[in-house]
Amino acid sequence: MEEHVSGTPAPASRFSFLLQAPLPRSYTNFIGRKFFLFFLTIQGIGAFALITMGVMVRKLRTARSVTMPLAFQELARSGVRLVPMFVFVSLVLGLVVIGETVSWASKVGATRFLGPVMVLVVVRELGPLVTALLVLSRSGTANVIELGTARALGEVEALEALGIDPVHYLVVPRVIGMAVGIFALAVYFIIGSLVSGYLWAFLQNVPLRPGDYFNQLAQSLTWLDFATLALKSAFFGVAIAVITCYHGLAQPLRLDEISRATVRAVAQSVVACVLIDALFIILYLAV
């Protein structure tokens, strides 16, 4: 600062005072608050996930005539009813991936890599992740709104008064339904993308017979791909269900707070899915 006042600052240190000056208190408060909120959210969601898993195990045989239909209902919502949308998106994804790949691979005569590329891009990565994000947008948001409304209207207290565990009745079926739904949709999605990929290659006059293409796919797939697909999509389902249910249920909401809770739940679910995906990539590369 003194150099600046004297009017003869050295060029390199002209702005050094900016680095040395303490940050304004409000900024540090802001960052500190964000960090605390972040850790509190992690703690809350972690505790909620553990409670949910505990209830799922302890009440495995309790009131199955009530909870199983709810799980099937959730499976229909997070799975069966989304099939038309997934067929469409899988066709588009297959065309996009193969279209891009064909245009580059055919230039260097490497069309024999179409199968491995599809396995790498669609089966291992995009299939489960895109499925999870689409289910989040359709069913995850509905979870927060439904549960937030139920909480705001006192339905959770009504369940407790009837001796019904709200986590058992409202959360567990959603976790089961969403985990199974995302896994099933991911499988359909991948099959759709692989088939549409070949159709695109066929339309591009790529000299590749169906037998060769599917042979390439079969040779590129390992048992680890199947295990990763099942585990990853189930983890995505559990994470989305737990986070969206947490934001809908874990704290008393007023009706006007539900929209904010939905935005928070979607953002955190996306982050959770990306982190899970990254974790699986690391594990996959390590194996």
Add this chain to the structure above:
Amino acid sequence: MEQPTSHPAPAVIEMTGVAVGSLRDLQDLVLEDVNWTVRKGDFWAVGGMHGSGKSDLLFMTAGLTPPQAGCYRLFDFEMPIFEGELLKERLRIGLVFEDGHLLHNLTVRENIALPFRYHKHADWHELEKRVNALLELTELMHRADVTAINLGRNLQKRAGLARALALQPEVLLLDNPLGGVDLRELNWWMNILQQLSTGKGIMEGRPVTLVVTAEDLRPWRERASRFAFLQNKRFFEVGGARELEHHTEALVRELLAEGTTKN
């Protein structure tokens, strides 16, 4: 209607020095040092102005929230009981919310059947029979397959009563059942509670112990056997109908719509 003093009925609810927290924030105490004994067969009316803690008292009594201090025993079991083997003891008490608090995505029939389906392993025929009896009792048969959210407020309250009765509770807590009802509905509630209190009709000779909260004690003068009121975070027991009529506390006179002048 008052209980004989020589051989009192067994206590079903016993509170000693209990502090009650708000449902939204348990640390926020709405009542302190509550000493209250409800005996089998009693019909209590607890009066208090809006925000005096009536609902929170019932929520705590029903086991939704734990007492923040003191000792609360329900059927001689220490509360709170949230789950486990003792849950069946807690289910001997039922709660009717002021607005019914039905599950909005279920029909009236499904709402009433829910506690029975969750807790009992009965066959479909028995379930149908029980639910139909409750629908008839609350005169909701014609609206049985309507989703709860499409039901009028008065009928939601009736459905809430039917759902609370599904497990045949021995004690029934009703949160301001006459709040916002018209005269015809008021008479319906009075008749139904009289039936429950005397054990007629659906209760098959088994009288239900009743606790109602109210912002207006006039309708309960002739019905309830015991009275209390809430004021300044305290629970005050009044006694029977005779004591109520002669009580000099200003709030009691207000709850009886007789002005605020102290004698």
